[in-house]
Amino acid sequence: MMGLIFWPLSFIFFFRRDPQRLLELTLVGGVLQAAAILVVGGLGLQPSMAPGMLFIAFMSLQLILGVTFPKAGPVLRFCTPLFVAFFWALLGSVLMPRLFEGAVLVWPQKLDEVATRVPLAPTRGNMTQDCYLILNLIMFIMAIFFLTRREADPRRLYYAYLVGAALACIVGFWEMAHRLVGSIPFPKDLLYSNPGWAVLDTQMSGPVPRINSTFTEPSACATFLIGTVYSTVWSTLRGYGNWATRVMVFLSALCLLMTTSTTGYVAMVVGLGLLVVYAVLSRERRLFRRLMMFIAGGVLCMGVTTLALTAFAPEVIKAAAAVMLETQDKKQSASYEERTQKDTDSYQVAFETYGLGTGWGSDRSSSLLPGFLATIGVVGVLILVVWNGSLALNIYRSIKIAAGERSLDAWMIEATVTALIGRTVATLISGPVLGTMDFYVLLAMLVSALIRIQTRAGKRVRA
Structure with missing residues (x-):
C-alpha cells in the first residue's frame, strides 16, 4: 500500500x-x-x-x-576524503571477510536469525550493505550537482524535511492515543510493512507505552527527532525560519519525550550543554540572551504543566515518575547489557583484526564508533576524521564569510549541520549506522551551500 x-x-x-x-x-x-x-x-x-x-x-x-554542471570539479575536490572513505569501505567488504575468515567472531546483520556471534565469513550482508553504500554515495553526488544549479531551492527542501518531522510527530501522537485507548484504529500494516526489520512496537516504560511513530523502535524515532530538535532550536535562536520552525521545536521535543528513549534524553542534555558552551565562548550577547530566555520559558512551561497535572491528573505525575525511575535504571536492564556486550565485542574484533576491521557489513554493533572500528577499521575511521575535520573547517570559514549577510545559504548551513550533528550524537550513543538516504540529502544540502558561499566570496575577491 x-x-x-x-x-x-x-x-x-x-x-x-x-x-x-x-x-x-x-x-x-x-x-x-x-x-x-x-x-x-x-x-x-x-x-x-x-x-x-x-x-x-x-x-x-x-x-x-x-x-x-559547472560546480562538478569543486564538488569532487571538496569531497575527496569522503570518496576515499567509501572506497576503503567497499574494498574492505571484499577483502577482509576472506582475509580473516573464521579467525574472529562477529554479530551478524540479521540478529533474529542467529542470536549469537558467528565466525567471520563473506555473506550476503556484505553485498547488501555495499549496495546501500553505493546508492547513498551516488545520491549524495547527484544531489550536490543539482543543488548547485540556479533552479534549485534549498529552502523548499528544508521545509520538506520539517514536513517529514511533523508527519513523524503526528503519527507518534496517533500511536500514543491508540496504545492508551485501544479503540482508536492505527495503520500498523501500512507503517510497519517492511519484513527486513524487526519492529518493536509493544514496549512499555513502567505504565506508559513507548511510541515508535513511523520507525522500527523508540530509539530510532528519538534519533531522527533529535536532529529536528537541534536544527529548529538553533534556527530559532539565530533568528532564522518562521512560525513553522518554532512550532516544530515544540512538536518534535514533545514527541521525543514520549518515546521515553534514553538515547534521546541523553542527546538532548548533550545538545543543551553544547549550546551553553558555544554561547559563552562565542560571546554573542544576542544568542546568549535568547538562549537564557528559551531555557527560562522551557522551565516555566514544565513548572506550570506539572502544577496543573498535580491538581487535575495526579496519575500522570505518578506515571512520569515511574518512567524517570526506569530510565535511570536502564544500566541494570538486560537490553542495556546486551547492547554493551555487542559494543565490547566490536572493539575486541577491531583489535583482533589489527585495526583493519572485518569488512563493511560483516559486524553489527549497538553504537556507531565500535561499529566503524569493527568494520572499516582504524584506517577508515581516520579517513572519516580527516573528512569531518575538513568539513568543520569549511563550515567555520563559510559562516565567517557570511557573517552579517543573513542569507539563505547561511541559514541552510546552520540548519543542516545542526540536524546532522543531532543525528550523529544520538547514533554515537546508540545506533549502528548512518545509512538512510535522507541523511545524505541533508549532507548534500550542507555541502552545496558551502560551495555557493565560497564561490561568491571568490568572485568578490577577483572583482
Whole structure:
C-alpha cells in the first residue's frame, strides 16, 4: 500500500522533469523507515528509495544528454576524503571477510536469525550493505550537482524535511492515543510493512507505552527527532525560519519525550550543554540572551504543566515518575547489557583484526564508533576524521564569510549541520549506522551551500 503512494508520485515528478520534488519526497519518505514500497523475498525497499532512485535516474539522463554542471570539479575536490572513505569501505567488504575468515567472531546483520556471534565469513550482508553504500554515495553526488544549479531551492527542501518531522510527530501522537485507548484504529500494516526489520512496537516504560511513530523502535524515532530538535532550536535562536520552525521545536521535543528513549534524553542534555558552551565562548550577547530566555520559558512551561497535572491528573505525575525511575535504571536492564556486550565485542574484533576491521557489513554493533572500528577499521575511521575535520573547517570559514549577510545559504548551513550533528550524537550513543538516504540529502544540502558561499566570496575577491 505504501508503494501505491510513493511510486505514482515519484513517476509523476520524474516525467514532469521536476527533480526538486523528487528530493523533497525523498526527505519526507525518510521518516517512514519501517515501511516498504516493494518487497522482494525478505528484503523491503524503504519509501525514500522510490523518489531517490528516480532522482538518480533523472540526473544520470541529464549527464548522458550533455547537461553540464559547472560546480562538478569543486564538488569532487571538496569531497575527496569522503570518496576515499567509501572506497576503503567497499574494498574492505571484499577483502577482509576472506582475509580473516573464521579467525574472529562477529554479530551478524540479521540478529533474529542467529542470536549469537558467528565466525567471520563473506555473506550476503556484505553485498547488501555495499549496495546501500553505493546508492547513498551516488545520491549524495547527484544531489550536490543539482543543488548547485540556479533552479534549485534549498529552502523548499528544508521545509520538506520539517514536513517529514511533523508527519513523524503526528503519527507518534496517533500511536500514543491508540496504545492508551485501544479503540482508536492505527495503520500498523501500512507503517510497519517492511519484513527486513524487526519492529518493536509493544514496549512499555513502567505504565506508559513507548511510541515508535513511523520507525522500527523508540530509539530510532528519538534519533531522527533529535536532529529536528537541534536544527529548529538553533534556527530559532539565530533568528532564522518562521512560525513553522518554532512550532516544530515544540512538536518534535514533545514527541521525543514520549518515546521515553534514553538515547534521546541523553542527546538532548548533550545538545543543551553544547549550546551553553558555544554561547559563552562565542560571546554573542544576542544568542546568549535568547538562549537564557528559551531555557527560562522551557522551565516555566514544565513548572506550570506539572502544577496543573498535580491538581487535575495526579496519575500522570505518578506515571512520569515511574518512567524517570526506569530510565535511570536502564544500566541494570538486560537490553542495556546486551547492547554493551555487542559494543565490547566490536572493539575486541577491531583489535583482533589489527585495526583493519572485518569488512563493511560483516559486524553489527549497538553504537556507531565500535561499529566503524569493527568494520572499516582504524584506517577508515581516520579517513572519516580527516573528512569531518575538513568539513568543520569549511563550515567555520563559510559562516565567517557570511557573517552579517543573513542569507539563505547561511541559514541552510546552520540548519543542516545542526540536524546532522543531532543525528550523529544520538547514533554515537546508540545506533549502528548512518545509512538512510535522507541523511545524505541533508549532507548534500550542507555541502552545496558551502560551495555557493565560497564561490561568491571568490568572485568578490577577483572583482
